Amino acid sequence: MKLLLNIKKENDDLGKQVNNLAKNSPLTYTLKYTLAFLFLVASIKTNAQELTYNQGKKYTIGEITVSGDTSFNEQTIISYSGLRKGKEINIPGEEIANAIKKLWNSKLFNDIEVYVSKVEGDVATLEIRLSDLPQLNLLKIYGVKKGKKENIIEETKLKKGTKVTENLITTTKNFLEKKYKKDGFLNTKVHINTVEVKDSIPTSRVNMVLNIDKGEKVKIKDIEFAGNDVLSDKMLRKAMKSTKKINRLRIYKRSKFIDSAYQADLDHVVDKYKENGYRDARIITDSVIYNDDKTISLKIDVNEGELYKFGNITFIGNTVYSNEYLNSILRIKKGDTYNGVELQKRIADDTKPDGFDITNQYQNNGYLFSQINPVEVSADNNIIDIEVRITEGKPAYFNKVTVVGNDKTNDHVVYRELRTRPGQLYSKANVVRTVRELGQMGFFDAQEIAPNFINPNPNEGTIDMEYSVKETGSSQIELQGGYGGGGFIGTLGLSFNNFSIKDIFKKEAYKPIPMGDGQSLALRLQASRFFQTYSFSFSEPWLGGKRPVQFSTSLSHTKQFLYNYQTGNADKSQSFNITGITFGLAKRLSVPDDYFTLSQAVSFQRYDLNNYNTGLFTFGDGYSNNLSYTIGLNRNNTSVDPVFPTAGSKFGITAKLTLPYSLFDGVDYGELLEERETADSDRIGEIDQERYKWLEFYKLNFKGEWYTQIVKNLVLRPLVEFGYLGAYNKDRGVIPFERYFLGGDGLANYSLDGREVIQLRGYPNQSLTPLDPSTGSASADGGSIYNKFSLELRYPITLSASAKIYALGFLEGGVSYNDFKNYNPFNVKRSAGLGVRIFMPAFGLLGIDFGHGFDPLPGETTKNGWETHFIIGQQF
Template sequence: MFRYFGVFTLLNLFFLNFTTAQETTIDKGEKYILGGIEVTGIKSYSEQTVVAYTGLRVGQEITVPGEQISEVINKLWGLKMFSDINFYITNIEDGKVFLELNIQELPTLSDVKITGVKEKKTEEIIKDADLKKGKKVTEGFIANTKNYLLNKYKKQGYLNTKVNINTVEDTDTTQTNAVKMVVRIDKGEKVKIKDINFEGNEQLKDKKLQKAMKNTKERALGRFWKKSKFIPEDYKEDLTSVVDAYKEKGYRDARILSDSIIYNNDNTISINIDVEEGNKYYIGDIDFVGNTVYTDQYLSRVLGIKKGDTYNGVLLRKRIQDNTKPDAEDIANLYQNNGYLFSTINPVEVSAVNDTIDFEIRIIEGKPAYFNNITVTGNDKTNDHVIYRELRTRPGQLYSKENVIRTIRELGQLGYFDPEQITPNIQNANPQEGTVDIEYGLVEKGTSQIELQGGFGGGGFIGTLGLSFSNFAIKDIFNKEAYKPVPMGDGQRISLRLQASRYFQNYSFSFVEPWLGGEKPVQFSASISHSINYRFTGYSGDVDKNQRFNLSGLTVGLAKRLEWPDNYFTLSHAFSFQLYDLKNYSTGLFNFSTGMSRSFAYTVALSRNSLFTNPIFPLGGSEFSISAKLTPPYSLFNNIDYGDLENQEEYQLKSSSGQLIDEDGNLVSESGKDPVPDEAKIGQTKIKWQEFYKIKFKGAWYTRLVDKLVLKTQGEFGFLGAYNNDRGIIPFERFYLGGDGLGNFTMDGRETIGLRGYENQSLSSNDGSTIYNKYSLELRYPLTLKPSASIYALTFLEGGAGFDNFRDFNPFNVKRSAGAGIRIFMPAFGLLGIDFGYGFDEDPFTNQVSGWQTHFIIGQQF
């Protein structure tokens, strides 16, 4: 039997006929009965499986060549599993045609070996280049992998990177048709930019144009924030920035004539850029066309550009629509914040006479749009109502881009979602009906924190257990199925902290409901604490439980979001009670050793928080608060003359049996008639019910400089005062300035204020300051903002001081410091960090320059 040939491919299905060895002619489009089909070349699949997938059946009528064969080939190519597919005619007999389907399978990747890079980097490459086992190896796959690696290292400044990829048959596996891939990477040395030279520039100097190139920089000693590496994509953007630098100065026609890169012998490159500056232009008439919602005068004020100004194409573009700032005050946002989602605004040059350019701002306002469907995705743990109550976009409301941005901020500020991945997706925008849907895509992150630590200090073992749940659901507390591991999803916050050693015990519990009643943003908070402290002698290590100090406290508060002056404000109120109970506790910390002191205070605070989405690393915005903590003015109605307590026997201290006791708690006499020493009775009487007022202010502003480089500017002030000068300022509630700011010893109600570069609490007197002020500048840059861990580096300048009275207060007489540090935020452990600060001024206790200090930060920010 003679073999009949005829190859069908996608490129030659149009041939006119087949000719057999017997000179039999096969006409185009001839119909046959399929007598049989044989599959050859396969390694991984059975012949029956392939034939079944083609859909061809023995006995069916087919046209050879024809659409059926073409569809089979297309179908097989669509699997992307074969390198070659051919049909052959093996025989034609009695109106039947017999076919052979020859398939060449693509090899399967079984293993990858990467050389030339550190071992820890190979997993990253395998993941990013998708070099996973089981992948079909094609020429395109190999080429794409090579291009990915070349571009990856070019972006890091390795311009001479070489990548070689080979595949070899894998004989060590039972897998059929498998290959190993060997990737050899030779990065070479980093190529740095030696110099950037400009030609043809007369109006703008080289330094000005080099500064305009944000990412392409000359090599310079001491510049660490922007390396002098050459990245082609960044370089193209920087060439545009050079032209924009001219446009900002009025040179509308400026352009790059040519640019060249020269490789030097010292493994550096030189860049030569030839520019044509053109003439300087000025703004002429600006007319608005098509506007009906806003008047020409109002739009002119928003535009902020007037006739006679130097032409600035970059500024004009930003005042029309600034794509770098979603909340920019431009004309496009003016329309979009008021419902005109479908508006378009285009500036058009209508004439250029001499050096003056006239413009028309052509506006198509379109139909106002309204929100239709609002949906949220990605919240597996957080209940829907917790999210929806924070949304500033509601169905039926007029579309507002400002409200979309505000919603993103509010969701990010909750702390339950990764703020870097909150995505508003505009869907089903219908200009004819004036409706739009929006879907907020969320990625949840961990919100619970645990603190478990132990160590030796202060004469014994200290153990700490802390639990904090920031997205708790108290309504499910009795629902066993909700414990995964605890009931979550309702946005409530619960914190529990226990700390104990053989000489002290501290217990605290707090609860916060951010939406009391579930209808309005009224936050309810409550906390309770109790501590027991025993007298401890550091030299002997003894603990005397007959000498003890107990402190108990309870606080209840309400805070409400305001709509005026704007809806970033919050007004809060809190009532607190504290009981200080001392027995034979003579440490010099208080001016009495036995007795009780009580504090009942009301705190009112007004705060404003407009920080951008990420609360851990805000890129902009501000926050400030001013508060007043007030006790009742007991001295106005208790008829005690605090200036003459020495002569008032009724204010002598007494024991529980009615006998007089001295300041150490000892009986003065059996008769109880002897006078009590001065300071004991006077001190106890003055603070039996604490009387004070406390004013505090704190403000911080975040300014985005370049990329994600942020400058934080902060100032704060505190003042503790007395209603009655004879009664004096209480020994509690004072300010202690200096060091890391951690409140590791606060049993007298003190506030610790951090000022890096100095020892802890070294910038206040032993009794504490009644006034303090502090200023700081902090430059921050994020290393990573992933949900698992947010890390940023910082440098700082700080100054501050504590004062004992208002007469000594001088806001400009401060202790100064500078330094650097790093912060790491992990959802399970909170904020951790370390700072290295240098104090430039003398430590008041040592009278020596403070110098370098190291501070460890746990759970706080400066």
């Protein structure tokens, strides 16, 4: 901002000097114009005898003119300045300064100057001289990839029409240099040039060229410490979580230098000393040394201080819990090496919302307003006495509990999952558990669920609770086609996971389908020239609406046509039909804890063979019935997001049983087995029809998986599986149904015989079955016993509501046998590989795996090698 009072013509040179000082000085705006004003005042005093008016005298404004390079109307500028003809002002005075300030604050003008061009008695003529700030016309960015340019424009707000000022140029330059330095480009240089656009358009415009020279990423060659005698350089470097020196064997942590991460790591170094008893440790100096090979070295000088130990620890103000109980949580004894970091964690562990610490003990029992502060009261002879000062406050009760953001899901569906109720004693554990339950429903974006505390009132002991959720797509469509098994296979599947069956007859509820009651409904059709499969399933998670008892039912029908190897076509006069129905109940338990679920189901399958002669049965015409009862005990306490769990575990034990028909059907199966050995093919078919009229078996399955967050976002998932299919009567034998088929992506295109397909990547689908003694190759009947071990490392790329994407690496092995006699659980087929998973609400889980099988297939001698597996709709 410039204020030039040009009283006489001969003072023009003075004005020019001030103007040049303001423009060319490298000083800040405030300082340069302060100096300019002082220079002006001094000059005016020096030339006081030449002034034609009295300083500080009031003058009446006569005419006001506007000059300079501007497209604005003269009267508009005068009105906006606040000056007007006939107004009395002091010269010099605040009125002119305020006028310039108003024009400057409009952010429309540049080089604003006010002149007294003429004085006649008490009347002064003023001239406002200014120029318009130029507008940005065209922006060109060099030095970054095309895809990054839009982000730069958005971040810097350099859009067409933006007023270009020196401040904007300086701010943009500093912002971009700082931005890239944060990413490890320590030598980033940004150059900004503007060129005036000369054309017939009256508006002042400039083209801007933005040149970004990021340079090479600066890597850390070495990190050296000085002054450390107690802790080694290696230990201190390990304490630095994000600042690492070059190590070609390290993959997860890079060696680039980022200043903000480095500053945080200096604090971690100090914390490492505090964890080892050196309470007074501090960083004296740290320096960055630039090496000739374009790397840097870090030198950190520390003062370790002296070793401290814990002395007496006393509690003050505690009435709810005894000293003994609080000491059992603190787990620190007199004489232990001082560890300030661990002390704070056992008072309040900010890294674990459900951690076992003193603060959580109070908060889980209603004392929301409690305050717990450890205070060092003595440090004589390096022995630190601690007072844990506790202000318990009143117990807090929930006043109002609300949920916002559930636009599709009905309130009663959400509220029945809440663990916090109005009038209930506050519990932090219940708040954490509620967030987890809302995430596990699958109707909301697990990353966006937030518990908000509203109107906390320590005096009344009340708190309002609001859970904020964001709806996500809960229905899925499966539409796929492919070539396999000698023909085209088409699949159409619809899955509605937040369905409302009570609204199916309400026209207004179809948006596009009735939703909001938390029910699941799925329809699936799959067909080719050789088979057709139809299935329907429905589940209600809260049967009756008052208890978490899930009711489910499913109905399916499959028709398989015999493949003619000579013609390559299906013979529809020869078919194998399976019709099945299942009813199930699953109840959430409270003992041992309410993560357990007890499930039970009754199912019936009818197998009909119509001139269908294959190796599956020894008879081609006939039927078989499978009436079974399944009971399972499951526990799932994984963290909030079911797509990408970061903590917790899941395990399940199930038993599937049929009635032991051989105990009461009056058939001597030992005698039938002896007769079968010498019978002709027709009689063998009759015998097997008798054996399989009602299927008799028991089946035991176990599956367990655990999730551990190794470092932020990097999750390890070990998994163990085991399955066994047995027979009550050894003469009747193990049935050819319900078998285990190991290998591949774990997805069966269709399942005729109740088989379970077990994923083992790096091998072809269903290829790792036991050897058939008669052929020496893999059996077509699958195995009756299997086990599998898997270790998977996962890292999220994005966990947004529209698409959750994570990369993974895996090691796994498994084996399948036909009996316990030859069973060796550790003689596994091994594999390793990499993959990606993409979860989109409309399509479910999609993915691809590249697996390398290290062992040969059954009956072969060379390792299997690489396999590619496409994952479509597999469960998490």
